[in-house]
Amino acid sequence: MNALAALGPTMTPAPAWGTSLWIARNRPPPATAPFQGTLDTDIAIVGAGAAGTSLAFHLAAAGSEAVVLEASRQPFAATAASAGVIAPQLVRNTPASVIARLGAEGGERFLRLVAVAGQRLFDLATGEGIACDAQAHGFLNPVAGGEGEERLRSLIAEWAPFRQDLELADAARTRSLTGALGYSACLVDPTGGGVDPVAFVQGLAARTPSEKVAMFRDSPVVSLMRRGGGWEVRTAGGVVTARRVVLCAGGGNAGLHPALKKTLLPLAVYQVATARLPAAMRRGILPYGQALTDTSTDVFSIRFDGEGRLITALPASRDMSREELDRAINDRLIAVLLAYERTPLEFGWRGVAWLNPSLLPRLTAVEDGLIAIQACNGRGLALNTALGADLALWLHAPGAHQTALPLEPPRPIAGYAFARHMPGLMMTAAGIARGVVRFMAPQNSQRSP
Numbered sequence: 001m002n003a004l005a006a007l008g009p010t011m012t013p014a015p016a017w018g019t020s021l022w023i024a025r026n027r028p029p030p031a032t033a034p035f036q037g038t039l040d041t042d043i044a045i046v047g048a049g050a051a052g053t054s055l056a057f058h059l060a061a062a063g064s065e066a067v068v069l070e071a072s073r074q075p076f077a078a079t080a081a082s083a084g085v086i087a088p089q090l091v092r093n094t095p096a097s098v099i100a101r102l103g104a105e106g107g108e109r110f111l112r113l114v115a116v117a118g119q120r121l122f123d124l125a126t127g128e129g130i131a132c133d134a135q136a137h138g139f140l141n142p143v144a145g146g147e148g149e150e151r152l153r154s155l156i157a158e159w160a161p162f163r164q165d166l167e168l169a170d171a172a173r174t175r176s177l178t179g180a181l182g183y184s185a186c187l188v189d190p191t192g193g194g195v196d197p198v199a200f201v202q203g204l205a206a207r208t209p210s211e212k213v214a215m216f217r218d219s220p221v222v223s224l225m226r227r228g229g230g231w232e233v234r235t236a237g238g239v240v241t242a243r244r245v246v247l248c249a250g251g252g253n254a255g256l257h258p259a260l261k262k263t264l265l266p267l268a269v270y271q272v273a274t275a276r277l278p279a280a281m282r283r284g285i286l287p288y289g290q291a292l293t294d295t296s297t298d299v300f301s302i303r304f305d306g307e308g309r310l311i312t313a314l315p316a317s318r319d320m321s322r323e324e325l326d327r328a329i330n331d332r333l334i335a336v337l338l339a340y341e342r343t344p345l346e347f348g349w350r351g352v353a354w355l356n357p358s359l360l361p362r363l364t365a366v367e368d369g370l371i372a373i374q375a376c377n378g379r380g381l382a383l384n385t386a387l388g389a390d391l392a393l394w395l396h397a398p399g400a401h402q403t404a405l406p407l408e409p410p411r412p413i414a415g416y417a418f419a420r421h422m423p424g425l426m427m428t429a430a431g432i433a434r435g436v437v438r439f440m441a442p443q444n445s446q447r448s449p
């Protein structure tokens with residue numbers, strides 16, 4: 001364990017609007033000099049969010065050596081922008097659609113990874129003693145109406161060969177678990193929950209032995225070049241030569257190799273945390289501490305941090321002032337949560353979730369010796385941590401391990417100039433539909449059961 005291992009979340013300091021709650025509450029690692037000079041290594045990792053850090057940690061655990069180059073001081077980009085929900089469920093995909101896409105054998109390999117991804121993240125945090133406000137209380141995916149219930153029933157049946165711990169809660173139990181109006185059922189996944197994602201990733205980095213992995217922060221990679229049988233990875237001050245390179249820079253991957261341009265779609269999201277809720281209000285909302293995400297609308301997601309702030313999100317289809325965001329978020333929470341009363345927002349920040357059109361993660365073999373983890377899709381904390389661990393086993397001993405996802409060639413998205421607006425447009429349409437449904441079903445806006 002290295003000297004940073006003791007770092008964990010601190011009491012949250014006064015917020016700066018625009019800063020993620022997780023960045024505000026975690027002391028950054030001590031400043032180190034950006035990478036300078038030259039270094040030769042077997043494996044270079046670009047980016048130290050959930051994916052890159054897990055890859056580095058698990059490579060070291062397997063006995064491999066690596067160099068990590070990270071652009072900022074703390075894990076940044078999507079990991080720092082996220083809500084910290086641990087949701088070991090796929091978005092808009094089911095086990096059947098995964099098998100249809102990846103084939104029976106490949107699909108099953110990936111589904112086995114997804115099925116344990118939440119549990120593995122919590123086990124890793126506990127096993128390594130990472131203080132990251134881990135709340136392994138479960139994940140709830142609520143639905144409204146008979147069609148939604150049917151969908152959940154068949155989802156549970158499709159998951160049955162891989163896991164038998166998913167349950168369907170009826171309307172009354174859904175109400176008591178969530179405190180939310182308008183839902184008729186929900187999927188209960190006991191392996192989900194919430195974490196402080198920056199504390200988790202910083203904690204994992206701190207526990208990565210420095211004799212195996214050299215980690216350089218404040219060292220953005222500016223170019224990649226093929227050299228002999230390997231790669232030259234350049235920062236402003238130095239060059240790492242590596243036999244193999246793994247790009248874990250999230251949306252930043254696109255700027256590092258021309259074949260990765262136009263392979264991911266952006267979805268901008270506002271993420272907020274309210275001021276701490278009073279205990280009485282808190283008891284009426286997610287009283288058992290689970291995290292909730294409803295993806296059937298323009299994504300309704302709520303969870304509490306360990307200090308009692310309610311964390312939620314709104315798609316950022318346009319710029320919103322703090323006041324506008326406060327109004328929109330509060331109106332939505334009041335409409336859905338029976339016990340909720342208007343509460344000021346304490347933190348608000350904006351992030352970009354990078355989506356594959358299939359909404360499944362991809363492992364991209366860009367060129368010989370150059371791999372990219374292309375896997376945000378709004379559910380990457382548990383999944384990218386698991387994919388990093390899985391890829392580490394393959395990089396360590398390629399003949400002895402098969403990756404959970406196939407290594408596929410880059411796939412630029414056709415009609416990108418238009419397609420890149422699709423996630424935002426779909427969220428806007430879902431938001432309008434939600435407003436219309438509420439208008440036509442006034443019982444929801446009147447907060448009656």
Ligand SMILES: Cc1cc2nc3c(=O)[nH]c(=O)nc-3n(C[C@H](O)[C@H](O)[C@H](O)COP(=O)(O)OP(=O)(O)OC[C@H]3O[C@@H](n4cnc5c(N)ncnc54)[C@H](O)[C@@H]3O)c2cc1C
Binds near residue numbers: 081271377378380384
């Ligand atoms: C607003 C928002 C909310 C989300 N909420 C959730 C949630 O609640 N639960 C969940 O599971 N998922 C959530 N996600 C998705 C999740 O955050 C991501 O899937 C996951 O964090 C991606 O991890 P990553 O390591 O692949 O990429 P990132 O976290 O994006 O990490 C990439 C890293 O690479 C670095 N980098 C970029 N370019 C370079 C470069 N040129 N050189 C060196 N380093 C570079 C960045 O600084 C960054 O640290 C959310 C995403 C967003 C945007």
